[in-house]
Amino acid sequence: MSLLHPFLVLVADWWVKMVVFSNISQLKMPRIKVFLISLAIAMFHLISLDWTRFLDPFYLILVTVLFLKPAWKVSQYLFYGMLPFVLTELFQRLTNIYEGVQMVIVDGEKAWLLTLVSVLSILAFLPIGYLASKIFRFDFVTFMTIFQHRIGKKAGLFINLALAFYGLILYPLMLSNREEQNFTIVFQTKNSTSELNLFLTYIYVFGALLIYLNYKAKEYQDQELQRSKDQQLSALKSYSEHIEGLYRELRSFRHDYTNVLTSLNEAFEQEDLPAAREIYQAVLAQSDKRFYDNKYDIANLANLTNSAMKSIISAKLMEASSKGIHLTIEIPEPIGDPDMDLLDVVTLLSILLDNAIEASQLAEQKSLGFAYFAEGDKTVLILENSTVEERVNAKTIYQYGQSSKGDGRGIGLANVKDILAKYHHINLQTDSRGHHFTQTLIF
Template sequence: MDITYVIISFAVFFTQISVITVLYQQISGITIRWYSYIGIIFFNVALFLIAPPIGYFFTYLFWLGYSLYKDRSHNRPLAVFYGLYPVVIENLFNRVMAFYIFPTMGISLKMMEQYPVLNVLIELLILPLSYGVTRSIQLDFRNLQLGFEKRYLDRTLIVVDISMAIYCIVLQILLLTDDLIPNAAVYREKLVGAYVIFFLIILIYLNSKFSDKLQAEILQQKDIQLAELAKHSQHIEKLYEEIRSFRHDYVNVLMSIQSGLELRDLDAIQRVYDTVLSKTVTQFSDQKYDIASLSRISNIAVKSVLSAKLREAHEKRIKLEIEIEENLNLSVIDTLDIVTILSILLDNAIEATLLTKRPILKFAFFHHNGYLVCIVENSTLQETVSRSDIFKKGYSTKGNSRGIGLTKVMEILDRYPNASIQTRSSHYSFSQVIKLKEPTN
């Protein structure tokens, strides 16, 4: 076998796998670490060199299997979509250039067969072409990811999955029966032309629908945030009035103490302490004043969700311990993601601690050693809670079909390579510690 042909074939396949890997990360939002990225490419290339037919078909099936394996939400149609999309996009743009773009420049299919190095050029042009097309149709991959995760248009997603599977199967049939079916190349060209139009239209449709639904959800969320902020402002105003009233009365208290001291009347001083000062200690140690520390958070969405959850806990007579650092920088994580995480963790903590005789909820938000740290801790009915199953969908210590929230937390954190969550449980206490690595300047 010609060594030049082997080298070029290797280069084509290597570039193809690299392109598909990038497309997979783009559509799924899952970041593949560099060592896994290199391992995936070399594994596919090695398999292709050892057994070319197996390696060829394995390229189509690998990402489907990988996507199903990474599917934490058990949304199988979405996992299938993520697995087939990069393969189909690579294939479509490859053949669009071969069938439609290159011939306009005088490069025919026969020339590509004679000079296989042109296939390397095609693979190298796929990502720029894909980028240009997605920009021209204003395709927002983040919208697609959020829309799919929220299970908008599930039936449409299933139709898209089926269409991609049919496209791949029919294309392979036409390739394998090229010598048996007259004009098989023409059929392939028509299949590619028709499907690329269909696929782009369906992507535009999904992007448009998801954008509308997400925008409506954002507007609704903003209304909720404004309502919660109004309640928070009323809460702060009420506390301010209490403090102002106390400040006015405090002058009279000091004058009473001063009179007692001048007369050396210890009984009078004791009466002032018992009737006024002792109650003041109790009054101003109330946890409702701790909630006022939310004013240290500048992010309106985060402040509103924390205000709602912590006031709910206060109203349910849960003992609160709150620590929030000044000037928190939350730019390390998307606002919607941190709001979702906080809502889930606090909802779980409130629900769990209400089952105990002494409900306690501790919340901390601060920077430490280059990390943004969030801690949610609550008292538990059991001395220890098993940590091995809590992130499995459907698992809950509080009953069936209740464990969806923590699965969602894991899905979100998976999108941040430098994020981690630590779970601890002992002595009737359960805590979740989330750390997000902050960018270095």
């Protein structure tokens, strides 16, 4: 039989699945890469044995593991690897596209009209799916984060069980026999008979689970937003109190300085050089040293124009100062927030600063440096902290259970990678040497 017709349909089918996968997983890939992977799967279909079609639900998981290699948990691999397949399959079966597609792929139907209709029907999933996601307000980006938190683990488990059930049981059954009525379970008693359509039941259950997971994702997002607001208000209050304290110190110094100058003036008028020398040595020669304290460096945060960033950074740096960590802060000129969602910015800064503070506390020489400045059309944020180890393995610290503080404590830094996965214009560079660990974010 001619392979051109099934080949075209298979390429379209897997290209749609790859596009859906790329969008919901936030693993952006070049268009040519998406097309080549679709092409490879389609060719494998044509040259492989019939039984390999039972592996269809798991191809995207295989592609993710072998080629993309994101720092995901097993639950995320299963969810993002199987969800595009299940969604497109259910769409084709519910809209009766599936029969036409199978006539071309399996039966070798060579009618160009049927092939064209099949391809267009498959491609129709993209605009229809996009519209449905907007209507039901599905947030697949937030789905990525709730797999790490208690609030969404149970919902994630149920949806993954539903995906596994489709791939391991329902899909093989439907592939073996295309007659949908064969998937009806009959319950018979002495007085009555009831039927359960397995396929339709699965659609209802799967849809309900997906909506429930989306609800949990939004619940988690709302909680994080409220927590972030509370944290910002608390930090802003601390920062205001800190600035007020500095202002009082400056007023006190100005008053003392005026009195000292008066005393010096009297000593000079009386030509009492020993008294003038004593006043100078006791007061003026030492007066500038008080302004080299870390707390005055925190005042450099005045150049941050975003109050949310200013509040969270000031709170963390004041915490570091109170723990005896030497601070270096460089914000040379007024600068705004980076091109990111504000909640993600605050979460990112909180995680990075928490890890930096905890790591530097363990070091012999406790130090933490923070710099934020514009460089051309880019914005650069540098965070440097001292470490116990002479060198930290920068390749592994963003995995779950790893960090610059030691094994088993790296959930926060792993979340940093999840957040940055949503922003492909942001580059994170890490360097570790000489008991110092440096993270550079380029926006």
